[in-house]
Amino acid sequence: MTVLADRPTQATAKDPRELVPAWAWDLLVEDFRKTHHASHAYTDRAVGQFLVFLKAVGNILRAARQDPDAYARIVPTPPVDEVWHTALQRTELYLPLSLAFAGGMIHHRPVMDDDIRSGAALARTIPHLEATGLFVDAEFWNDEAASSCCPPECAGQGGLVGLQGWEGYGLTSDTPLTISF
Numbered sequence: 001m002t003v004l005a006d007r008p009t010q011a012t013a014k015d016p017r018e019l020v021p022a023w024a025w026d027l028l029v030e031d032f033r034k035t036h037h038a039s040h041a042y043t044d045r046a047v048g049q050f051l052v053f054l055k056a057v058g059n060i061l062r063a064a065r066q067d068p069d070a071y072a073r074i075v076p077t078p079p080v081d082e083v084w085h086t087a088l089q090r091t092e093l094y095l096p097l098s099l100a101f102a103g104g105m106i107h108h109r110p111v112m113d114d115d116i117r118s119g120a121a122l123a124r125t126i127p128h129l130e131a132t133g134l135f136v137d138a139e140f141w142n143d144e145a146a147s148s149c150c151p152p153e154c155a156g157q158g159g160l161v162g163l164q165g166w167e168g169y170g171l172t173s174d175t176p177l178t179i180s181f
Contacts, residue, residue: 013135016048019055019101024093032086049140050076050083051097056128058101065103074125075116079140084108 017025025047033043053076064071076084087094088108098106115121122141129136 014133016051016055016134019051019134020097024097027090027093028083028087031090032083035086036082045137046079046083046140048135049080049137050087052129052132052134052136053080053084053125054097054106055101055132055134056125057106058098058103059132060128061102061104061106072124072128073115073121074128075121076125077122077141081110 020028028047028050029040029043032038032047033040036043038046053074056074060070060072060074085108087097095105098104126136126141129141
């Protein structure tokens with residue numbers, strides 16, 4: 001009997017650097033290194049895992065547009081989330097990443113809830129990361145269950161509240177939003 005793997009092994013997984021042009025990689029790495037005073041080696045690895053996470057989120061969002069049941073909530077670990085917070089500040093890079101990976105904006109809503117505290121969210125995340133075919137650096141994902149970028153009190157400060165409406169901006173839910181480049 002022959003058994004075929006449904007995803008590449010970590011030995012054959014692709015380098016996350018392949019997801020972005022070299023100049024974009026350099027910007028992400030430099031921004032993170034400057035703000036976190038981390039070594040070059042750590043920064044490279046952290047940025048790589050952020051890109052793996054963002055790609056996994058994008059894959060889920062694209063699939064969910066075709067089949068809403070395909071949606072799964074996945075979460076970053078604190079070190080990956082630190083890169084995400086830094087990347088969000090460079091909008092000229094973050095928006096094209098979101099569009100390329102998800103076909104739309106990948107939003108960040110920091111929360112802490114029972115799904116994260118129990119470790120269920122992270123357990124659900126790892127297979128989605130591996131399904132990208134990219135290298136998943138276990139050091140950034142193991143032993144991070146029940147972790148979040150957001151302290152528990154943020155759930156009562158709007159962390160779980162979605163957008164309420166566009167009325168104050170002169171827009172309605174029927175107004176198409178377009179982005180021109």
